[in-house]
Amino acid sequence: MKTNLPNILNEKILKDYQRLNENDSFEFACHSGVPCFNKCCHDVNIFLTPYDIIRLKNRLGIGSSEFLDKYTLLPIDENLRHPIVMLKMHEDTHACPFVSEKGCTVYEDRPWSCRMYPVGEATPNMNAHEDSFYFLLKEDVCKGYNEKGKTWTIKEWMKDQGVYDYILPGERFKQVSLHNFFTKAESIEPVKLEMFYMVCYDIDKFRSFVFESTFLKRFVVEEEQIELMQDDDLELLLFGFQWLRYSLFGEKVLEVNEEYAKPTA
Secondary structure (H helix, E strand, C coil): CCCCCCCCCCHHHHHHCCCECCCCEEECCCCCCCCCCCHHHECCCCECCHHHHHHHHHHHCCCHHHHHHHHEECCCCCCCCCCCCEECCCCCCCECCCEECCEECCHHHCCHHHHHCCEEEECCCCCCHHHCEEEECCCCCCCHHHCCCCEEEHHHHHHHCCCHHHHHHHHHHHHHHCCHHHHHCCCCCHHHHHHHHHHHHCHHHHHHHHHCCCHHHHEECCHHHHHHHHHCHHHHHHHHHHHHHHHCCCCCCCEECHHHHCCCC
């Protein structure tokens, strides 16, 4: 079963799996000739990152709200401290909605966890980066380990699979989603959880929030950045993470426009 460990620490992985670094190697190949082709795209939990949703909704040519409504679900778990989004499988076949007999139909924009597989990454403690590590998922359904002749280092695999485009938004998301605010607060106001959901997952709605309200009058934002955020979802997302750090955690990462805040005579 695939997992990108978005905020849930898998105790078995942390306890039992061999911890690897980017220079460790493994032998693996996946192609249409392996007997398990497409099987890993069935009955699987795929947690979507904010950047996953941007790539997928743009690939499909739809808005983020429509994508979330049609292709995702929110798992219910008493241990969850903030919203987490999962890809919705077909009810009858339990298959990924984007898989066909020939393979992935959104391959160039497939989610982070699909790119990484069979490599996983775990971050036990956001405040201790040295504890982050890679590991290999070896499942009975996957026969890619039986394909001989291709050896990868973790670093080579990530480069080949296009993972590095996901690193910056992924790290910024970790700074927010693994923040002590969520683990130490006795209760979190629903409005703050709604803000988290909008910024991280419903990027088009967040764009409306920024550009169709007094937001840009209340905060000092460079004109160049404003222009980028109008059309660039990634730029808007990175700014949104700053906004969450300011609005949820009280970090002084945004500058208030004092002129706008002054009372009028």
